[in-house]
Amino acid sequence: MTVHIGAQPGEIAEVVLMPGDPLRAEWAAQTFLDDAVCVNRVRGMLGYTGTWKGQRVTIQGSGMGMPSLSIYANELIRDYGAKTLIRIGSCGAMQEKVQIRDIIIAMTASTLSTPSRGIFRDLNFAPCADYDLLEAAVSAARAKGSAVHVGGIYSSDVFYDERPDLNEQMVRHGILGVEMEAAELYNLAARHGVRALAVLTVSDHLLTHEALPSEDRERTFGEMVEIALEAAFA
Ligand code: HPA
Secondary structure (H helix, E strand, O other): OOOOOOOOOOOOOOEEEEOOOHHHHHHHHHHHOEEEEEEEOHHHOOEEEEEEOOEEEEEEOOOOOHHHHHHHHHHHHHOOOOOEEEEEEEEEEOOOOOOOOOEEEEEEEEOOOOOOHHHHOOOOOOOEOOHHHHHHHHHHHHHHOOOEEEEEEEEOOOOOOOOHHHHHHHHHOOOOEEEOOHHHHHHHHHHHOOEEEEEEEEEEEOOOOOEOOHHHHHHHHHHHHHHHHHHHOO
């Protein structure tokens, strides 16, 4: 057990999928895993371990934002030996070519700050995805016929943004979408020598102001979970 995860040693798999929302962790485990067992309830941040095609997988909520994800990712890597961590979450699109329900696979993630800023200080470290995972996820998405975009994303510290100028610069520099966790996941993976990737579903659009209807969210989310699982075990 750690401060924030109640699982016993050995109850967390080496492959961990991390949705922001703990209830999505529960839904994904019940939908995609066999023999899923709840291994964490601390603070309601649900985590489940089961198998997918005979391979052990944990699906653990990360909470929203990089400080929350940092707590769970640190404990999963350092205390439970997680080796492959894939964020599965939603994002807001920042380019016209990206549509609601499309999948974004993040090569890298720009930020204003991350919990790692204390280490990097004035260095602009470029957090990047694990290439093998990225390639496998792109292949899995293409094989499914998913509309997939691969490129840079923006990991913001705020959902209610007071810096429209910053979003304009992100759009101008080709950033595909905005979310709030991936950059720190990539920083931590680099620091600890493990593999990380973020596979995202576009839930809303910052340019057109469209949003995914709630009845569509589950189906689109499922496509992303399958892509993440296929990439993890490719
Ligand atoms: N901003 C930040 N995070 C998000 C958004 C957004 O617009 N949409 C989904 N996650």
